[in-house]
Amino acid sequence: MDSKGPPLYAQAGSSLDISQSLEDNSLVDGPLISADALHSAIRREFQTVPTSCHASLLSVLHVIYVVLSICVGVLCVLKFGQEEVCTKILHGVQGGSVIVYAKVFLWALVLLFTGCMKHHHSRARSRGYLQFYREMEGLKHLPLIVHSIGNVVLLVVLAAGLHPPVHTYLLLSVLGLEVLVAVPCLIYYAVKVMRFNRERAAPDVNQEELSHSYSVTNSPTETGFRGASSLEEVVEKQADLIEYLKQHNTSLSKRLLNITAQH
Structure with missing residues (x-):
């Protein structure tokens, strides 16, 4: 019994080695993927964030709205001798109502622009641009917050029941203050996005790999958190x-x- 045991195990082991070698040969002899084909299929081209054009257009529309609102408020609401012209242009609608309706339409455009920003920034985040997403997280909500606060102040002014001249001056003052805050925010956002599109940088993971390899080959690495780091x-x-x-x-x-x- 003992003399017959080892040959059986040896035969079994040899058969397993033969089958494994056949499987390895079949994998090696199979179709291999060339490095060029794999690289061309995996490589992703840089995709720009198109919201800078939207922000610039919204800034222009906001400035035009404020200028037209001032013209309507001065000529049609305060009635500086242009009642007939205002009646023909506005078709009998009061100037204050036109300003409020246009403000609601502008707020809807800002809300649509904010949703468009969220969509494109989420796509940039999914492509690996996490630092850009984090930098623009607070800035992309700022125009909507400014316009929403302006709407609240306008509602307070409308509900106060003030005299027409005082009411109009307050209304135009709120619109002027709003454009002075919202338009610079949109311009700053557009500049940041255009700079990001112009740099055409690699995703954050690739940049960290390059910086890590550079630090390993050229300078000693550090362990732990630095003083300015936050957990x-x-x-x-x-x-x-x-x-x-x-x-x-x-x-x-x-x-x-x-x-x-x-x-």
Whole structure:
């Protein structure tokens, strides 16, 4: 019994080695994916964020609205000798009502612009531009907040029941103050987005890999948090990176399956 045992185990082991080598050979002999094809399929071209044009257009519309509101308020509401012209242009509608209706329409445009910003910034975040997304997080909500506060102040002025001259002056003052705050915010946002589009930088993960390799080869690395670092920011950034890498790995898996199916 003992003399027959080792040959049986040896035969079994040799058969397993043969089958494993055959499987390895079949994998090696299979169609291989060229590096050029894989790189061309995985490489993503930089996609710009088109909201800078929208912000510039909204700024122009806001300035035009305020200028026209001042003209309507001075000529039609305060009635500086242009009652007939205002009646023909406004078709009998009161000048104050026209200003309020136009303000509601402008607020709706700002709300639509904010939704468009959120959509394009979320797409930029999904492409790996996490730092840009975090920098613009507070700025993209600022125009809507300014316009919403202006609407609240206008409602207070309308509900106060003041005399027409005082009411008109307050109304125009609120609109002027609003444009002085909202338009610079939109211009600053447009400049930031245009700079991001002009730089055409790689995603944050690739930039960190390059900086890490440069620091390893040229300077000693440091361990731990620096004085200006915040633990909450580091944890939040790591969570964003993990979420992006999960989405990126899913996309790469789908692309690899498509390439292997084509070959």
